Amino acid sequence: MTDLPALPSMPVTGSQLASALTVTTVPAFITGSWDEGMPVLWVNEAFVQLGGVGVTDLGLLGPHALLALVEDDPNRAAAQNDLRAGRPMRRIVSTRRRDGGTTWLQVDVTPLPSHDGEAHVWVGVTTDVSEYVDQQAAQLASLEVERRQRADLDLIAQTTELLGDLEYPFALRDIADLLRSLVPWAGFYLNDDGLVFAEGVDVASPPSGRGRRHARYVPDRWQGDHLEDAPTAASAPASAGTDRVQDLLDGVVDGPVHLDLQRDYPPMSASGWLRRDLLRRVVDETGAIPRVAVVHAVAGRRRVLGILVTWTSGSGGPFGGAAEPEHLYTVIEVVARRAGTAVDNARLYAREHRLAEALQRAMLPEQAEVSGLDVWTYYAPNAEHAQVGGDWYDVLQITEGTVGLVIGDVVGHDVEAAAAMGQLRSVVRAYAFELTTPGIVLHRVDQLVAGMRVPRPASLVYAALHHVAEDDTWFLEYTRAGHLPPLLLRDGEVRSLTASSGMLVGFGGDVRTTAREVLHRGDVLLFYTDGLIERRDRSLKVGLDALVEMSARITARDAAGVGEELLSRLADAPEDDVAIVVVRVPDPEADARVTALSPRSRRWLLPSEPASIGRARHAVLRTCQAWGLPDSAAAELVVSELVANGVLHGWGNIALRLFDTGDGLRIEVEDANPAPPVATDGHPNRLGGFGMQIVERLADWGWRPAGSGKLVWAKLRPVPAPGETAEG
Secondary structure (H helix, E strand, O other): OOOOOOOOOOOOOHHHHHHHHHHOOOOEEEEOOOOOOOOEEEEOHHHHHHHOOOHHHHHHOOOOHHHHOOOOOOOHHHHHHHHHHOOOEEEEEEEEOOOOOEEEEEEEEEEOOOOOOOOOOEEEEEEEOHHHHHHHHHHHHHHHHHHHHHHHHHHHHHHHHHHOOOOOOOHHHHHHHHHOOOOOEEEEEEEOOOEEEEOOOOOOOOOOOOOOOOOOOOOOOOOOHHHHHOOOOOOOOOOOOOOHHHHHHHOOOOOOEEEEOOOOOOOOOHHHHHHHHHHHHHHHHHOOOOOEEEEEEEEOOOOEEEEEEEEOOOOOOOOOOOOOOHHHHHHHHHHHHHHHHHHHHHHHHHHHHHHHHHHHHHHOOEEOOOOOOEEEEEEEOOOOOOOOOOEEEEEEEEEOOEEEEEEEEEOOOOHHHHHHHHHHHHHHHHHHHHOOOHHHHHHHHHHHHHHHOOOOOEEEEEEEEEEEOOOOEEEEEEEEEEOOOOEEEEOOEEEEOOOOOOOOOOOOOOOOOOEEEEEOOOOEEEEEOHHHOOEOOEOHHHHHHHHHHHHHOOOOOOHHHHHHHHHHHHOOOOOOOEEEEEEEOOOHHHHHHOOOOOOOEEEEEEOOOOHHHHHHHHHHHHHHHHHOOOOHHHHHHHHHHHHHHHHHHOOOOEEEEEEEOOOOEEEEEEEOOOOOOOOOOOOOOOOOOOHHHHHHHHEEEEEEEEOOEEEEEEEEOOOOOOOOOOOO
């Protein structure tokens, strides 16, 4: 490696150095020592052009002009320590030019060496780094915008996820909590005959978006402000144009609306109600007293369903007197719109659900009240989203001495199967009342169904039970169209009624035949669909053999008991729709002598009609007799009152269940009305209203939600033994 030749020594004089600093284009300056306050002693022309000031101007600023440049520096103490110790210093500072603009400078200050080692003179150079600082600020601003946008998108995504499950009772509350990462407070109010604070959406009864009665306010500690909106004769709704919140709810303005919380509003107004409710809630939750709130519309397709209210701390107006920041306004508007769409969808779903339920209830199997027979029916579709499937039954009082029985099965358990079932059911019912012989009825059904082109194949059994008044006996006529044979249970023996079989409905061709059976007292007829016995792990024949075997072991002496034994042994995990009809010819003498060992539970599905009250009373009397329970009169009275409440105040079918708990009878009545029963002191100016008081005198009772409705239960109090008092 070759060494570089030594450079010749070129000494520089002080005057030459001063000339070089003067002519350089780099702004430079010389100051005095730290102890003197570092006064500016000299600047070059480049410095004057950069800052627009000369050494004379700087001298007028005093000895600490240089130090003033680092006053706003967060590391000012470190900079001063460097200067005091005589160490070089580099800082980026901002300075204001004479034209009012701001310049960012990089200042480098270095002490000149002296014979005593002290920094008596400092030499400094400055560099204009404004462009660099602006670029850096722009990059940081861009990153902040991107971060904020990502956070906003994440919030909107979480909002969408929450609104995807409106059955979650706190969806709106959780969305408001998300918004509180952007503002100190946010909350939803829905309009359903007046504003009400909402934490979720009741999908069973979503808000209507209608109503101007904003007077429902719970008194609190706010100096009796709630009295302003007390509904009195002198109160009147606020006039148009004076209630901006109501204008927003009515769709007169698009919003958002700024609600001044420091002023008063007309009585009975939405603005007045909201002002007082906000003051209470915001103070309780944040400890701060708000001055202005921003109200956004939660709009559905055709009307505003509620509002989303936000508040941010700031003096003057919202956001320090300025309008909402654009990004915040956009996020809140998107959240409000999505909430409105979700609530509106809940309203549409509820409306369609009510319509579907009404149609399905109209298609549900019915059991008429029949005299002289003990009849029990059961129906369970194998579809969670529907109340009906392809199976059906009917029990019809055709004439005073004739009862028609139909049980059928349309292939499938979807909506199309239910529709086909509805068609077939109507046809069979019509011909059953017109004709009497089962074979002729089914032949006419075949002819009509062939022309109707019902899209699904179906099987059924049609039977007619005829009462002979002379000797008080019954006989059965029946015909089958591809359906499983009914069973006849008599004295512990089971026989399949396999006669009069034929092709599926609509494929009969020839006239259907009719079979006949004479019934004895105590005989039980069992009609069923394949869902009771068919499983994937066994054939239909094996399931039918199991049904026959289990039927032979039934000990119940009433139709409901027979049905309960079948369900407990066979219907634990059905894979298809299940329909069962049990008919028993009463045998009063034998029933009084024999105590059955059947399961001590019963169930009935009753239509919501007054006749069901009588059927329920008869059902509980038969059950008490079969179980040997005393005080059937009290049970009859309690069941009558509970079922009457379901008929009068509920809707849909009524489910009645009885349980022998060992220490008393438990009664359960379920209907589709979610409102709980209330014990009253009677109805003024009319009869009734004492039903639940009667229940309270005879039983312990309560209620709980059940599905979309409620279940009311009553546990009869034990009957005192002879010689004991009720207290004893």
